Amino acid sequence: MSFSLQELANHLDAETSVAADLILDDVASLHDAKSSHLSYVESRKQLKQLKGAQAGALLTNAELADQVEKSDWNGGLLVVDDPQKRFIEAMLLFRPRPEREAPGVSPAAHVAESAEIADDCCVHAGAMIGENVTIGRGTEIYPGVVIGPGTSIGANCILYPNVVIYRECEVRDRVIIHGNAVIGADGFGYRFEQGAFVKIPHTGRTILEDDVEIGACATVDRGMIGNTIVAQGTKIDNLVHVAHNCQVGRHNAFAGQVGLAGSVTTGDYVQMGGQVGIADHITVGTGAKLGGKSGVMSNIPDGQTYYGAPALPEKMAIRTQLAVHKLPELREQVKQLAAEVAALTQATQPDTSRSAA
């Protein structure tokens, strides 16, 4: 697909002054862009990268546009209120999303007789739909997905290839689950009897509420008695582990490889960096943020940012970390002080030391 700058301006509700007949054929980052590409600048920091940039045109806002024009860069300009948002729109003009496959259940899918699948779903070859499963309108089930008996899937969901959902789970509307994720496996719970672990049956379920997204190879175990819940709008990245009985709040975002042990509760709008680990039965308050690799062993209050393992409040974590990095210096200083104190002690007790000699 290609568009003139003027056509793009019309589509994106943008102002453009020069070169309105320039033809562009794709989007690219500032670093990668060639002369037929549209790129974007949304921060002062990016202005420094303009020198040598080869993009044919830039999307930016009015404030930055002034700076762009003063720089030595002289391609086309599209001026909008929200460059990132408009750039995404432009990207989808140049690269329209592939059309959804025609709805229907592939004859090569294995669908139990008692399953109820809405007419406008797309169930691909090799998908396995168990007894009494229900699937809502517009949902797409890719090859190799396995849905256990009694599970319900809502409307307009996407289950990417080889996703596994165990029996009797509940996936609500507009949920996206990426390849090889596992929903509803048994929690890691055992009794220790006579020298061996005895498995505790897990009869609770996993519930993924509306608009949840689960990353590739992530796992959300089922509850033991009650349910493991990931609440509305929460986004979970690849290889994240949510253990049994967790109650994850709404609009959380967990980056890659985060791990929640059993019965963790989070408020709404919690954010966790990559590889964070939360001990069992911990509560993380609404709006809390946890830096990457944090290890959380006590409750986190609302709205606070914590770092480190064990995690500390941001200021304290930074202060402590700085102090740790200066620790070798501190040791030298203490050694020096000890020498000085010893000298002073000697100097102030001349008679004793002489008589000892």
Added chain:
Amino acid sequence: MSFSLQELANHLDAETSVAADLILDDVASLHDAKSSHLSYVESRKQLKQLKGAQAGALLTNAELADQVEKSDWNGGLLVVDDPQKRFIEAMLLFRPRPEREAPGVSPAAHVAESAEIADDCCVHAGAMIGENVTIGRGTEIYPGVVIGPGTSIGANCILYPNVVIYRECEVRDRVIIHGNAVIGADGFGYRFEQGAFVKIPHTGRTILEDDVEIGACATVDRGMIGNTIVAQGTKIDNLVHVAHNCQVGRHNAFAGQVGLAGSVTTGDYVQMGGQVGIADHITVGTGAKLGGKSGVMSNIPDGQTYYGAPALPEKMAIRTQLAVHKLPELREQVKQLAAEVAALTQATQPDTSRSAA
């Protein structure tokens, strides 16, 4: 399913004094329980949660029952020796386990001609069983499971959907493997020759002994020359990585996202918290416990508890951690001391300082 309190008492070998005709229809945690639910109390800590609890009846032991009756909670009581164990039994009365599917090999499974599958196995549609595979009595193979040539699976195992087992591995009896786990992939071993990594072939195998359970998306690589072994009764949680040549002892428990590098050996009854990492060729002694996120770079003696990265013995780890958190204070104190020492030095050398003036 519903039961009177008296019926439950009979099933669970419990004593009950009041309200024996109370009808209950499910189990629930104390927090979630409604008036038709049975809940349980197994610790003094939970007694505090009784206030406001709405459970119809409680399972507890004789010692706690006294306390419960003194509290302001007045529902039914079932008194047993081991509340957790009996509560699990009650849960399975209210929520009987789904019946095993009728045994048999689905015509939509792909089974090699040379494979030997015991008559009472259940092999679901879409499972792939390779040449010379053997599968013991009562084992259930879910859809999408792929078993490589020459692998043997024991009796009464469960392989959940999309599990992958590479060629010539050995899975013994009563092993459970959760969705999307991978058993027997090549270890991460290369020779570095002429500027590039050259793959070292892995001709050893992976052996999972009796009663092992492997979590969803966990990986246990095969050995290079010898075998990677996970010994009897060991339980491994989701997203755990066991690298080539590891010798994991009996009745270990590894929580989510633990990683063992190559050739790690563990004794029996080792426990690891989530996200622990063990460096290659390390030995972890029998009965050792490692706190979550520990990083282990030297051998761990039998029976010891270690924390931190690098891991230290529990007491030392706590002492060190406390000292780290007080480090900013310590720096202030040293600064103060330095000032005092400087003042003292000046005070004890009055003549020198005067003559310098």
Added chain:
Amino acid sequence: MSFSLQELANHLDAETSVAADLILDDVASLHDAKSSHLSYVESRKQLKQLKGAQAGALLTNAELADQVEKSDWNGGLLVVDDPQKRFIEAMLLFRPRPEREAPGVSPAAHVAESAEIADDCCVHAGAMIGENVTIGRGTEIYPGVVIGPGTSIGANCILYPNVVIYRECEVRDRVIIHGNAVIGADGFGYRFEQGAFVKIPHTGRTILEDDVEIGACATVDRGMIGNTIVAQGTKIDNLVHVAHNCQVGRHNAFAGQVGLAGSVTTGDYVQMGGQVGIADHITVGTGAKLGGKSGVMSNIPDGQTYYGAPALPEKMAIRTQLAVHKLPELREQVKQLAAEVAALTQATQPDTSRSAA
């Protein structure tokens, strides 16, 4: 398979002095070897393990052979230049690799009509090949692999069972991808609008260059605008996460459970130990090495080794770590010094203290 020591010597281009007619039937590590096994010694450290070793013969180099002969071990010897390399050759003599299955597309594979599969590929039952996929010569696609529309796979690749590759990715020649890995899933990118996360479409791709190997359950997300690239010869272990827009250099090696956040760039020959985490937009220089569990929050220069979280240059990290472990001692020392300084202060101000008394 079995061979005489003389036959092995011929195959391995080795010298052998004694017992040339000894018959061996397998390889084993020194620890596991029985009298019919060939083992190897490639370091002085291993010489200590010779006592009690039962191997029938040893592969070693000339330098070590002298030491071996002086030890109390008296089996056969094969002397070569590179014992590890020759031992691998010996292993493959005793344990020849299973023959590749006959090429061809299984009638039980699901192959889109527009897909182009070279004649000598092997596509197993249950593999799903999407529209416009191309697959080069000699590539093997195991059961349950799902390849999305428009993706190209090069020559002589191996895709193990249940690997998922999303649409329009590019996998070049001799790439190996292990079971349940996911290539090309959407990156973890959202805009936050009106209290909720809005998904950013990802129209970039994932490119795996020649000779890349990806571990089981590892994930390499697609780029947002540009491509996520894993360059030639790089080896990635199990459960590793490479986020959107990363540019991984050539001949890198990432051990298990490493996580790269978005837009990380690495030079060539970078090595990372297990469970390392790299923050977004970081650059790791050519030849840099990161110790296991390192957390990297700032750029790493070429050729440097870093440890810890946050990561420090090796020497500094060791010095700091030592200082941390001695911190409780340091606190004692400072406490002691403070007492001494207080005593000195008192001693040097006799009049003041007397008048205060």
